[in-house]
Amino acid sequence: MKRPPKNRFSVLLIGLICVFGCSNTKYLEEGEKLYTGATVKMVDTKDSEIQGEIEEVIVPVPNKKAFGLFRAKLWIYNVVGEPKKKKGIRYNLRTKIGEPPVLLKDLNAERTVSLIENRLYNNGYFFPKVKYNVNVKEKKKRANVTYSIDPGKQYKINSITYPKPVDEISATINNAQKESILKVGAAYNLENLKNERSRLNNYVKDRGFFYFNEEFLLWEVDSTLSGKVDLFLTLKKNIDKKNLEVYKIHQVYINPQYDLTKEDNFKDYDTLQIDSTYYLEKDSTFRPTIIVDESAFEKGNLYSRKLHDRTIRKYTGLGPFKFVNVKFQEDPSDYHLLNTYINLTPLPKKSIRLEVSATSKSNNFVGPGFEASFKNRNLLKGAELLTLNLNSGFETQITKNAKGLNSYELGAELELSIPRFLVPFNMISSSTRYTPKTRYKFNYRLLNRVQYYQMNSFGASFGYRWRETETKSHEYNPININFLKLSDTKTAFDSILDANPLIRKNFEEQFIIGSTYSYTFDSRLEKEKRHNFYFQGNLDLSGNLAQLVTASIKGDAPSNENSYKLFGATFSQYVRTDINFKYLFNIDENNQIVTRLIAGVGVPIGNSSTLPYIKQFFIGGSNSIRAFQARTLGPGTYSLSEEEQVNSLFLDQSGDIKLEGNLEYRYDIISFLKGALFVDAGNVWLLKEDPNKPGGKFETNQFINEIAVGTGAGLRIDATFFVLRFDLAFPLRKPSLPEGDRWTFDSIQLGEKSWRQDNFVFNIAIGYPF
Incomplete structure (x- = not known):
């Protein structure tokens, strides 16, 4: 058989590039040139570190290329042409998918030079030299521009001077310099100055300065020294005295039934005083102590932005509230005292969700599915979340080898989530910014492979889930139980089990009793970053305690022929661990590279020779x-x-x-x-x-x-x-x-x-x- 040329794909690709490239310029008016972008040339390669920041400010941005090869959006814009009406397929193709040409006349190189110089100045290059050259290709009707840049010497920080502690506000700012992000000897960077100002603002607000604003802080820069700068932090002149004074929390009021459509007056309702907090008791929907305990504000304490944010996070994480709003008002007796009003707008207490789906899997199974979910967001008046999920599904496989192979599944899961730790000791400080959860779960699953077998699975677990920081979370289940029971096996399936003892071990009736732990780090939860990381590590231990207790009673070691049993059924014993690591690189707002690595191993030990079927790895x-x-x-x-x-x-x-x-x-x-x-x-x-x-x-x-x-x-x-x-x-x-x-x-x-x-x-x- 004659083989096609190996470079046929390359020929096709070059052809596509020519079609898209040449056809785009033929739509240009006389004298117009398609702008194809800019090239940045640094005079010295050691200055290339700043090149990425320079490229961010260069405008205009040329028409986008698909796969970095051809301008498909511009081609669509040109081929579709001007639509007669502002609606329809043609209009949508041109305006929604297409992209108008970026022309040489859109280029303002002088303005771009100013932007480049400003970016260099912000990074400590105070005397840059920037030149540009526009390159025009008359025959191809294209043009680009080259920017040649000599940034000069980068200035370093010689000294940092904070305000002298002559009053309370300046003394507080002066105390904050110990944790400064600015360092003597580091390169001057305007972004770092802004970040330091923001840090100082938060530091001051956490110490009672309720009305302080970061705009009151000014940086003065002395660059008269060769290659060095002296930084001076000063306070803005003529600031209102009120903005520079300390405020304390006075009365705290909590309204757990706040209506967004009207302004409630606490005087119109009975209030219950718990310690120094007043709880507005419209009805008995919630247990007051549960709601009051989530507040981080106490009478007599200084106002703190951290406590403000923590209070909002805690009530949001509690579960039953749709909106959380915290307002402050000066007390009539003394404007240095702040009355705090925590307004909580609840979600509907109960909800039902129904879902019908159709499934098509890569293993040729197709079929319908049904799921129903019921939620009670305040079961015991302590913001407990009760969730009941019911699901069912039917699948049949349609292939040339096997038709009519059917499977159906029925499942139910009941979960009770309590927004606090239920433990006899204090696992984590109650001052944590996030609301921990104690969870009880019970589930049942019936899987019926009609021509082969029926499997029943029962499960129960008890554990905790909590967030340590914005990016770190934990889940620990000290009790995790599963019971598997195979029934109603058919002759065809029995013959498979008889031929393979290991498979029979996988499907035998068994208990899985152990503990699980999971740690997750996710930097994607922070503000937008160019590089993001995700890591999850899981540890699953089963049967070790049961084996230890049984061995102490029986005295002999387990074997394949004589495994230890619990309530007449073998229990599994194994150690299983796996990791899931992801790295996400945002090239720009329209392009992203994502990688993932998964590695796992499960080792049967003691009472088991194989891993249970539901704990094995698949791919x-x-x-x-x-x-x-x-x-x-x-x-x-x-x-x-x-x-x-x-x-x-x-x-x-x-x-x-x-x-x-x-x-x-x-x-x-x-x-x-x-x-x-x-x-x-x-x-x-x-x-x-x-x-x-x-x-x-x-x-x-x-x-x-x-x-x-x-x-x-x-x-x-x-x-x-x-x-x-x-x-x-x-x-x-x-x-x-x-x-x-x-x-x-x-x-x-x-x-x-x-x-x-x-x-x-x-x-x-x-x-x-x-």
Whole structure:
């Protein structure tokens, strides 16, 4: 068979670039030039660190390029032409998707030079030299500009002088300099001066200066020294005396039934005094002490911005309140005293949500689903949240090998979340900024694989969830119980279990009794940053206490033939841990690179020879390696034959070890439509050799050669409140193939017959994959 030229894709790509590039300039008027951007040249390469900041201020911004190659939006704008009406498809294509040309006449190089010089000055380069040269290509009707920059010497901080402590406000500011973010010897930077002023403002406000404002603080800069600056912090002249005085909290009032449509007068209702706080008691909706305890304000204390913010966070995290508002009024007897009014607007106490869905999975299962949810946000009048979830679903698999394989699922979960720690000792200081939760959960799940088996699962847990800081949170469940019971097995399934003792162990009746802990760090919760990180680490311990107690009673060690039992059922014993790390790099507001690494291992010990089925690792599917169907990859080089896929259809391919990496480039196409290019890689492995799964054991000198790789492209419809995702992926490397033939580049060359439809996996999902 004649093979197509290997550079056919390159020829096609060059052709597309020529079509988009040449056709865009033919729409220009006589004398117009398409502006294609600016180049920044630094006189000295050691000054390149400031180049990124310089490029941020350069205007205008040229027309965007798709994939950095061609200006597709401009091409759409030109091809569609001027619409006759301000509505319809043509109008929307031109105005919503298209982009008008950026022309040379839009360039104001002198103004841009001023912006560059200002940015350099703000970074300590006080005597920069900036030149520009406009490059015009008459035949191509294009133009660009080059900025040549010699920033000169960067000035360093020689000294920092704060106000002398002559009064209360200046003494407070002077005390704050110990924690200053400005350092002698560091480069002068205007942004750092602004940040220091903001820090001082917060410092002062936390010490009772209620009416103080950061605009009252001024920086004076003396740059007469060669290469050095002296900084002087001063107070603005003629500030109203009231703005420089200390204020204390006087009476505190809490209204837990505040109506936004009217102004309540506390005098119109009965109030209950708890310590120094007055609670407006319209009815008995809440237990007053629960609500009062969340306030950080106490009579006689200095006003503090920290306590102000903490109070708002605590009431917001409590759960039953839709809006939280804190107002202050000067007391008529003394304007240095602030009466504090905490107004809480509650959510509806009870709510019901119903949801009907249709599911299409990458393993060819389709079917409807139904979910109902009931919430009571104040069950015991202490802001306790009771949630009852009921769900059901039916799936049938439609493939050329197996049709009519049905599965249905019924589930129920009851959760009670109490907004405080219920412990006999003080786990965390009550002054924490966030509201901790104590949670009780109970669940039941019935899974019926109609042609194979029925499995019942019962679960219960007790634990805590709390946030340490804005970015750090914890979840600890000292009690976590599951009970699995397999029933109503069919002959076909029994034959599978008889042929594989390890699979039988996975599905045997068993208790899972242990503890779990999870730690999460998420910098995305902070203000917008260029680099963001996410980390979650989980630890799951099961059966250790039960094994210790049982061993002390029985005296003999457990074995595969004689496992310890609890209430007549074997209990699982294992250690399982996994991590999930993400790095997000925001190239600009329209482009983002996201990476993810997942690693996990589960080790059966003592009373168990295998991990329970629900604790094993799986890979593949719409949120994993998208070029492989869900739970059909691995372990190792193992792969089901077509006959096994039919006979063992409901036995997902799983492992004791998991390693997965993902790389995705996300870009905006239009406001609500976004695109993505991605590469996924990974696999799962077994810790012990299984003769029924040859090639599945993890070997330190082999696992790299057993990594599966897939790639593809996707579209996302981002409607803010939900994201509908479409991903088309195909495998680049299949570990199940013989060594040396695992890379599958040849099967995806353009024009190859081997580039078949079944090489592709199409995923439809809600939300981003990671």
